[in-house]
Amino acid sequence: MTQPARRLFILFMLSVSGVVCHAQSPGQLLRLWYDTPAENWNEALPVGNGRLGAMVFGGAAQERLQLNEETVWAGGPGNNLPDGRFREALPEIRSLIFAGKYREAQELAAQKMAGPNVNQGMPYQTVGDLLIDFPGHDAATNYTRDLNIHEAVASTAYAVNNVWYTREVFASFTDQVIVMKITAGKGGSIDCTLRLKSPHASKQTSSDGQRLVLTGTSSSHEGKKGQVKFEALVTPVLEGGTLTTTDSALVVAKARSLTVYISMGTNFRNYHDLGGAAHQRALGYLPTALKKPYALAKSHHTGYYQKFFHRVSLDLGTTAATKQPIPTRLQQFATGNDPQLAALYFQFGRYLLISASQPGTQPATLQGLWNHQLMPPWDSKYTININTEMNYWPAEVTALPEMHEPLFTMLKELAVTGRQSAKEMYGARGWVAHHNTDLWRITGPVDGAFYGMWPMGGAWLSQHLWQHYLYTGDVGFLKGVYDVLKGAALFYADVLQTEPAHGWLVVAPSMSPENEHQRGVSMTAGTTMDNQLVFDVFSNFLGAAAVLRADQALADSIRVKLGKLPPMQVGKHGQLQEWLEDLDRPDDKHRHVSHLYGLYPSNQVSPYRHPALFQAARTSLVYRGDKSTGWSMGWKVNWWARLQDGNRAYKLIQDQLTPSHDNEGGTYPNLLDAHPPFQIDGNFGCTSGIAEMLVQSHDGAIHLLPALPDAWSTGKVTGLKTRGGFTVDLDWKDGKVTKLVVKSALGGVCRLRVYERLKFKGLKEARGANGNAFFAVAAVKEPMVVSAPARQEQVRKVYEYDLVTVAGKTYTF
Structure with missing residues (x-):
């Protein structure tokens, strides 16, 4: 290598690795970088465009791109409802529950949850792998790889025999293909072999002219025949060199650069319709992509x-x-001083949401x-008793x-398939979904x-519709989802039952997600989470009906039922009760803390209007402990933020940003969340939790720095969104606001809440309730208190x- 080339190589490696001695640019800071290739999937780096995904391993001697297309799922169309025996047994199941015979009720329900169409949902499946072998590259030196979330590009760089090689990979948002560019610092230096492989039983790999082809059909599962036909096409474009083919491989020799296009x-x-043509779809994306110069394609992406x-x-x-690779930073985070890793993790969650959901x-x-x-674990489908909802917690507040x-x-589609479940299982109007669904939009019970037996998945998902309206004020959207x-409100209006002790209206049968109130028994009635969810379903419907001036007679009847829901209860341990009866155990460390839904993501527990509930929620969270599965720790960050305890929220972030080992939750080397195994919801939960630590808007005002930890005493955030259509930019020093910019999309009163007096001109001290309807507080009942928290x-x-x-103006203080 010549001396000028060597200097250029050193500068390139420093820019990739981030090992610099001066202030780093945002592009350098917003990178996950490593000095070794991925040894397993939990070290590979994700790229995606919503439809296509790849995990990039970055091996020198062999590159592996593990490929996904979002609609490759096992099975085919169809719901998963039990036969009519369940509906016939429903009155007896309810009677057993209200008689306190919970085990008998659960056993009877299990017997009746059968039928020829019952299945536990279909798994999401991989397409396969593109493998690229580079002979002689096992002797690579000066190795580095990264994922630049500033640009949404993964890169690999190394030297072999004084020639440096680089690869860039991205899943193009604009061209709908995955693109890899391989370059060498010396002409004629790229020699490699490209192969496709797939674990599917029904598949075929071949070469078609100068292209690789993988065709296949998804798996059959639980009696449902695999019906998704898929195709992947790999098209190489060479600069210099030659391309030859075998039956199932492409061989590149002496190229200066190689660009690989992957279409699926x-x-x-x-x-409910599989009438498309896989080949035509995969082929159809390529002409436009192949016409663009690589630099332009990357720029557009x-x-x-x-x-x-x-x-x-x-x-x-x-x-x-920040000069250390990610695995080292993870090892040291809990005991070191690395605030930028928390900021990187926050932005990584936003990167993942942009990349996974378009x-x-x-x-x-x-x-x-x-x-x-x-x-995959839990079929990698949609678990809608927390995990799917958690995926979208950052969407509104972080401006996505x-x-x-x-x-x-998906909600609109579930409202269709869920009508069948509501009618056939419960004899009710409206629609219902239980705790799981999949590509085929099943709405029946899953997992016995x-x-x-939790008919509340649709209730929780529907909250996202109302929250989107509160953030955007989009009346047209509200009309479209009304x-x-x-339909959600109609279902609960029909299925609520009068419990005998107090005359409250409750959901029966149901459960508190995945937890038990006696050994082996989950089934009950009127769990706290159910009551909170029905409160929100009814309240959201009433709010939407008022905005749209619709269904006033129905609204009046719903309002009556809303008034008959149970209050929240503070039990004998000073805890917020999880069940209608006082059955909580202080030693219960269950990963689900579902009865705190009212604290977050809902707004039913306020420190200012409901201090007894606020204290009881805190007691419950203390009892459950901090260390848990990854997603559970992510949810806990949000709870401690709502409890205004920034240091405890930060402690949970430290727990989350700990390398996962010995079946403990935490984070893998690629910064993906470890349940374990991998679940992405913990990433999204921490992103929303960090936003909640900095700005909240659920409780009648925009609360600035509500849960700022000591570790972040000085900082700056721009672009966070609040309810009411406001955007907040915020600077702080020594824990105090030093600069504030508020952008108003909708106009109206912007009420600010702070711990220290603000001395900005133009702000007036607030008086009375906030008149801005987007900040309406939850009118919950006074709680029943057995014992106040100690x-x-x-x-x-x-x-x-x-x-x-x-509306449309910006205010700077």
Whole structure:
């Protein structure tokens, strides 16, 4: 290598690795970088465009791209409802529950949850792998790889025999193909062999002219025949050199550069129509992609991505820790000083949501878009008793509302298939979904009576519709989803039962997700989470009906039922009760803490209007402990933020950003969440949790720095969204606001809540309730209190200021 070339190589490696001695640019800081290739899937780096995904391993001697297309699922169309015996037994099941015979009720339900169409949902499946072998590259030196979330590009660089090689991989948002560019610092130095492989039983690999082809059909599962036909096409474009083919491989010799285009398609049209043509779809994306010069394709891809990603920035400070690779930073985070890793993790969650959920695609699954198995953990489908909802918690607050669209589309589809479940299982109007669904939009129970008898999945998902309206004020959107909100309300209006002790209206049968109130028994009636969810379903419907001036007679009847729901209860241990009866155990460390739904993501527990509930929620969370599965720790960050305890929330972030080992939750080397195994919801939960630590808007005002930890005493955030259509930019020093910019999209009163007095001109001290309807507080009943919490945490005093805004204007203080 010549001396000038050597200098250029050193500069390149420094820019890739981030090992610099001066201030690093945002592009350098927003990178996950490593000095060794991925040894397993949990070290590979994800790229995606909502429809297509790849995990990039970055091996020198062999590159592996593990490929996904969002509609490759086992089975085919069809719901999973039990036969009519369940509906016939429903009155007896309810009678047993109200008689306190919970085990008998659960056993009877299990017997009746049968039928020829019953299945536990279909798994999301991998397409396969593209393998590229580079002879002689096992002697690579000066190795580095990264995922640049500033540009949405994964890179690998190394030297072999004084020639440096680089690879870039991205899943193009604009051209709908995965692109890899391989370059060498010396002409004629690229020699490699490209192969496709797949674990599917029904598949065929071949070469077609100068292209690789993989065709296949998804797996059969639980009696449902695999019906998704898929095709992957790999097209190489060489600069110099030669390309030859074998029956199932492409051989590149002496090229200066190589660009590989991967296109995939299936026969999927929608959840009940597989009439598409996989080959034509895969082939159809290629002509446009192949015409573009690589630099232009990359520029278009990155430009599209950055219009979303750049909406929010976060600066918590930078230390020398940023010069270390990600595995080292993870090892040292809990005991070191690396605030930038928390900011990187926050933005990585936003990167994942942009990459896994685009308008017109499927929603992010339990693993987002990325899965390398035919039978992944929990089928990598949609677990809707927490995990799918958690995937979308960052969407509104971190300025990614467009990424919410696939979830809204799925909700509309579930409202169709769920009508069948409501009618055939419960004899009710409206629609219902239980705790799991899949590509085929199943709405019946999954995983038997202990886990599956929870008819509340649709209730929780529907909250995302109302929250989107609160953030955007989009009346047109509200009109488009009104029937979904109304259908959810109709179902609970029909199925609520009068419990005998107090005359309250409750859901029966049901459960508190995945937990038990006696050994082996989950089934009961009127769990706290159910009551909170029905409260929100009814309240959201009433709000939507009022905005749209619709269904006033129905609204009046729903309002009456709303008034008959149970209050929340503070039990004998000072805890917020999980069940209608006082059955909680202080030693219960269950990963689900479902009865705190009312604290987050809902707004039913306020420190200012409901101090007894606020203290009881804290007691329950203390009892459950901190260390848990990855997603559970992510949820806990949000809870501690709502409890205004920034240091405890930060402690949970430290627990989450700990290398996962010995079957403990935490984070894998690629920063993906470890349940374990991998579940993506923990990533999204921490992203939303960090936003909640900095800005909250659920409780009648925009609360600035509500849960700031000591570790982040100085920082800056821009672009966070609040209810009421406001955007907040915020600088702080020594824990106090030093600069504030408020952008108003809708106009109206902007009420600010802070711990220290603000001295900005133009702000007036607030008086009375906030008149801005987007900040309406939850009118919950006074709780029933058996025993007040033993420890009464002092709620910090706040100051509130009002700013009357005009739509479209920006206010700087």
